[in-house]
Amino acid sequence: MTNRELALLILKAIGGEENIIDYTNCVTRLRFNLKNLDVVDKEQIDRTPSVLGSQFKSGQYQVILGGKVSNVAQEFGKLVSLSVTTQKSNQPKEGVMSRLINTLSAILTPALPPVIAGGMLKGFMFMFVNFGWIDGASDTAIFFNMLSDTMFYFFPFLLAVSSAKRFKTNEFMALTMAGVLMYPMALADGQSFIKLFGVLPIAVVDYSSSVLPIILSVLLLKYISDFFNRVIPEMVSMVFSPLFSLIVAAPIAMLVLAPLGYYIGEYVAIGVKALITFSPWLAGLIVGASRPILVLGGMHHAMNPIFQQELASFGASQLSAMVLMSTFAQATAALVAYFRAKDSADKQIALSAVIPGYIGITEPALYGVLSKQKEAMFAACLGGGIGAAVTAMLGGRGYAFVMPGVLSIPSFMGAGFSGVVIGLIVTIVATVILYLAFQLFLKKSTDTETSATSQEITVEKKEAAVTIASPTEGRIRELESLSDDTFGKSVLGKTLAIESSSGKIVAPFDGTVQALFQTKHAIGLASSKGEVELLIHVGLDTVQLQGAPFVSHVRQGQKVQQGELLLTFDQKAIREADYDDVVILAVTNSDKHLSILEVPTNQDISSGQALLKIIH
Numbered sequence: 001m002t003n004r005e006l007a008l009l010i011l012k013a014i015g016g017e018e019n020i021i022d023y024t025n026c027v028t029r030l031r032f033n034l035k036n037l038d039v040v041d042k043e044q045i046d047r048t049p050s051v052l053g054s055q056f057k058s059g060q061y062q063v064i065l066g067g068k069v070s071n072v073a074q075e076f077g078k079l080v081s082l083s084v085t086t087q088k089s090n091q092p093k094e095g096v097m098s099r100l101i102n103t104l105s106a107i108l109t110p111a112l113p114p115v116i117a118g119g120m121l122k123g124f125m126f127m128f129v130n131f132g133w134i135d136g137a138s139d140t141a142i143f144f145n146m147l148s149d150t151m152f153y154f155f156p157f158l159l160a161v162s163s164a165k166r167f168k169t170n171e172f173m174a175l176t177m178a179g180v181l182m183y184p185m186a187l188a189d190g191q192s193f194i195k196l197f198g199v200l201p202i203a204v205v206d207y208s209s210s211v212l213p214i215i216l217s218v219l220l221l222k223y224i225s226d227f228f229n230r231v232i233p234e235m236v237s238m239v240f241s242p243l244f245s246l247i248v249a250a251p252i253a254m255l256v257l258a259p260l261g262y263y264i265g266e267y268v269a270i271g272v273k274a275l276i277t278f279s280p281w282l283a284g285l286i287v288g289a290s291r292p293i294l295v296l297g298g299m300h301h302a303m304n305p306i307f308q309q310e311l312a313s314f315g316a317s318q319l320s321a322m323v324l325m326s327t328f329a330q331a332t333a334a335l336v337a338y339f340r341a342k343d344s345a346d347k348q349i350a351l352s353a354v355i356p357g358y359i360g361i362t363e364p365a366l367y368g369v370l371s372k373q374k375e376a377m378f379a380a381c382l383g384g385g386i387g388a389a390v391t392a393m394l395g396g397r398g399y400a401f402v403m404p405g406v407l408s409i410p411s412f413m414g415a416g417f418s419g420v421v422i423g424l425i426v427t428i429v430a431t432v433i434l435y436l437a438f439q440l441f442l443k444k445s446t447d448t449e450t451s452a453t454s455q456e457i458t459v460e461k462k463e464a465a466v467t468i469a470s471p472t473e474g475r476i477r478e479l480e481s482l483s484d485d486t487f488g489k490s491v492l493g494k495t496l497a498i499e500s501s502s503g504k505i506v507a508p509f510d511g512t513v514q515a516l517f518q519t520k521h522a523i524g525l526a527s528s529k530g531e532v533e534l535l536i537h538v539g540l541d542t543v544q545l546q547g548a549p550f551v552s553h554v555r556q557g558q559k560v561q562q563g564e565l566l567l568t569f570d571q572k573a574i575r576e577a578d579y580d581d582v583v584i585l586a587v588t589n590s591d592k593h594l595s596i597l598e599v600p601t602n603q604d605i606s607s608g609q610a611l612l613k614i615i616h
Helices: 003-013 042-046 066-079 096-130 139-153 155-167 171-182 212-231 234-278 280-296 300-314 318-340 344-359 363-370 374-393 406-412 417-442 446-463 571-576
Strands: 020-025 029-034 053-057 060-064 193-196 200-203 465-469 474-477 494-500 504-506 511-516 522-527 533-538 550-552 565-569 583-587 595-598 610-615
Touching: 003 042, 003 066, 020 066, 029 066, 042 053, 096 139, 096 155, 096 406, 139 155, 155 171, 155 212, 171 212, 171 234, 193 234, 200 234, 212 234, 234 280, 280 318, 280 374, 300 318, 318 344, 318 363, 318 374, 318 406, 318 417, 344 363, 344 406, 363 374, 374 417, 406 417, 494 610, 533 565, 583 610
Parallel strands: none
Antiparallel strands: 020 029, 029 060, 053 060, 193 200, 465 610, 474 494, 494 583, 504 565, 511 522, 522 533, 533 583, 550 565, 595 610
C-alpha cells in the first residue's frame, strides 16, 4: 500500500474531511481532533498492515504509523483543504526581531523559485549577448529577456500571494492590492502626485520589484478585512466586506504604507551602499564572515529584501557578490574535510555537502560538517570574510537576484566581474589554508578521530552486538504502568521506560540524529553503522506542550558521541501541565535483530549504564 493509498484509507475511516476539526502529526502518529468520534472505523484502520495501531486518547484519535508518519501526513495534506495545525498557546513568545525575520522568511521563501529562475536566465542571457553568441536585438533575445524580467517587474504579485498566506487573508484580495500598487495611474502624464478627493496627495511611485510596500499593504488588508467580516451580517458579507475592505485599505496603503515601505527600503539600500562606500573591505568582511552564522540561525532570509532593494535602486547588488564568496568558502571547507577524512562515512557526509554547496545550498555543509568541526567553521567564516572583503574592494557585484553559486556566476558578469573572479580565488585559497592551520592549531586531527571510530567498529563486528546505554539516570519502569498502548504494548518495537531523576537526555551510543521533531519532545537516533534505530520519546502526549518545557542541544543530521547532551526538559513544568514525564526508548527496527537483552524493571540505573544489548 502506497502512502497516498494509506492516507486515503485513513481519511475515509475517520469520516472524511467534514468530520475533521484539525489534525497534526508527531514523530510516530497522526493526531486528529474530530467532530464526532463515533463515526471512526477503528477496526478497519487497525487491521491495515501499514498501521501499527490506533487509539482514542485525550479527546483525540491517534493513528500510529511509526517512521513513515511524515510521508503519510504529507500525502494526507494533499487530500484535504485543511492545513496541519500547530498549537501555540504553550510556546514561548518570540522576540520582535525573531518574529520579523521569521515573517520575512515565510513570505519571501515561497516566491523564490521563479525569482531564482529569472535571475539564472538573466545571467545566461547577459553572458550570451556579451560574448556575441546571440544578437541582443533579435526577437529570440527580446522574448527571453522579457521572460527573465517578468518575475522581477511583477514581484509584488508574487509577494501578495505568500503574504496573504502568512497573514491568513484572502489571496485574491491581496493580488488586487498588488494591482493597485502596479497600476500606472498618472505616470504617463509625468505627474509625481495625484490628489485623492482633491486634497490627499498620493505619490506616483514605481513599485515594480519592490518588497515592503506590498507586505505592509497586505498586512493592513488582513486587519481591515477581519473587521468587516465580523461586523457585517453573514448574509451580505460576501458582497460588502470585500468592497469596504478595498475602499478603506487601498487609500491608506497608497497614502501611507506603500510610500513608507518604499522609502524604508530605499534608505536601507542607501545605508548599505554608504557602508560599502565608506569601507568596502570592512563591509565585505562582516557580511562574508557572518553569513554561515546567519544561516545556522535561520536569519539569512532577512538579507533578501536588501538584495532586492539594491537591484531596484542601483541596478546591481554588491551584497550578492559578498554572499557568493561565503557560499564558496562553506563548500570549500566541506571539500577539504572530505580529503582530510579517513572514515568512509565521514567522507560520504562531506562529499554529499560539496556539490550542493557550490550550487548554492550550504545547509548540508553547515549541519553535516561545519557545525561539528571547529576548524571547518572557522575557515569558512574567515575565508568567506576575506574573499568578500577583496571582491568588495574590487567592485564585485551581481546583476540579478539569484541563488549565489557556480551556476549563477553568469549573473555577475559586467562591471566588477574581475573583482568577483579574484575574490573567488582568494576565498578558495584562504579557506584551504585556514582549515589546515586551524586543524593544526586546535590539535583536533580528523585522522585520530576516524582511527578511534574504526577501532570501535572493529570491536562491534567481533562481538556482533551494539550496547545501548541509558540516556538518563533514574529508575526502570514497568511498561504496563504506561497509559499509552503504543508504548505500553511495544507497538513500535522493543520498548523500555525510565523515570528520569535528572531531566537530561544524553546520547546512548555513537551515532547520528536522524530525526528531531519541532516540538523537541522526541529524538530519533541511528547507531554509527546504522544497525540500530532508536526513538527517545520524553513524556506521554507531551507533543501538546509544543516544545515549551524542552531545550534541544543538537540538530537533525548531527553526529553525536555517547554521553553527549541531546535534550533537557523541565520535569516540573510537564507534571504541572498534568502530563507523564516518563522517558521512553523504542528500538524501531527490532525486527531486524536476532536478540535484544535488557536489564530488569524496577531497578535504579545511572546515565551511561548498559541498558540494552542488541545482537544482530
